[in-house]
Amino acid sequence: MERSSASRVDDLQTVAQDIRAAIQTVIEGKPEAIELALVALFSSGHLLIEDVPGVGKTMLAKALARSIDGTAQRIQFTPDLLPSDITGVSIFNAESRSFEFKPGGVFANVVIGDEINRASPKTQSALLEAMEEHQVTVDAVTHPLPDPFMVVATQNPIEMEGTYPLPEAQRDRFALRISLGYPVRAAEVAMLEHHGEGDPLAALRPVTDVARVAELTARVRGIFVHHAIKEYLVGVLDATRNSPDVRLGGSPRAGLQLLRACKARAVLQGRNYVIPDDVQALAVPALAHRILLSPAAQLARRNVDEVVLAAVHSVGVPDHD
Template structure:
């Protein structure tokens, strides 16, 4: 992944300004998505962690609505791709076209040349077309006919998909799934939220009246703030322990990659910032383990026969993985132990 300098990202925002900007984005999205505050905040955390989001669930629960609401809440370039079986890789990345006037080829950018790319029903396109996103999602660049084109910052792919058991879909390749920072499921709303949805969406679509409450420059400063969130060495070690445990789990034939550990920590930094903290807690890693790790791992045949889901396997790993203790002291405490026994994870 190309690394932007601080000048390109902008200066970090002070705490109150960060909270005001992030809360405004969440509140704006919740005008469209009722009763899903945790899901909305996780989607924003993935954006601020410079990652990509996969929204997977059955039809009709608001996957595309969430993706569009997040995109419209930020005043930046947005492109939407409707993935279909006849979609070509060049439709995604772009193509060189011969210009008869100049007697030369000129590049016509594809849909990925935007700050936010909404890929609707990504698993309805062929694996060849899905793979067109591999380079841009990881390296923030596109290579066409031997020429590399950089993508602007921020850059985020928000993809939706129906479960692979649905007809007319293709399962995402492992390399593609590993490039998504987190996978979330919308789930059905509770009764009160569904009733509020009938009132809000019955006469008109609130998405049509949604106005931006932030812009690309502000998002870049939010990202710079998240990068500055402190993670103690012991917290980093715990992230590595979680990922290593997936590689050793008897129910898995493929564990999480090193990229998973990196994105787990980045997303934990974003979550900590959204909770007005400038340091990461082990609780942040535990809460994010399922959405960040579960879609990257592959269960064994026996686990599949036992109908064990990857979500359940990761949750079990989090539950069983002990936090090591040394002489009764919390190893995640980076400062002298407080009188109440709680660890302190802030900068020393």
């Protein structure tokens, strides 16, 4: 007999709590960032972590990868990195007199793209097909990527020396963008006490496996979303597109990824349906990194997060009794 949807929600909540607890042994005092990382994981989305050096961006990505016991590849993005280093390359084998495909760093369940904006836009674009279609095409041959597949990329602010801005097409493929920020005083003291003498990742053990994650992710896709919620979500997208402060608003891809993220958040909150609160909570992480402000808004030093929130607040909230 098929288990109830409530039971399936409980399953995902339990696994998510285990992953959260494992990551929190490494990342102190950042529950919101960890929650959004889980939303990205269970919505089959990719995560962009944007912040200054030294606040734990790469550590969060590694902890997430290790906690689900999946294959993980770390790609250090540098100015001399080539697209073939990411996707792979066909090499001629003299013995067999044929070309053999050597997979690149993107062939893993969790790909950690460290400081992604230090590579050239040409190299960054090597990730586009992988992130959108979960496959790589080299020399007209398509190679599928593992399931689940998630890119967790870190980047420093573009005003930092030696960085390139991410192309719009690249940013649009990240489901969520988060910023860790500096830890609060108590969390930083705790970090010094717990992690000052060794690598905190060394003690982290997997709490689930990729097969389980893939199964639960498939369940998330079936979460109920009322038509009125979909209308509300599209209304928020339209508000970003029509804002006088915005030159490029949220794309249809952004809407699809926001909807999937809302489903994952609903399950993590213990619900088998999406409510307007989910859209409101995820609008900034899902939309702000995709939006380009108008020249006037840039001159006025408008904050893109505030522009997205203003768009959200301009749309009437549907009833969800």
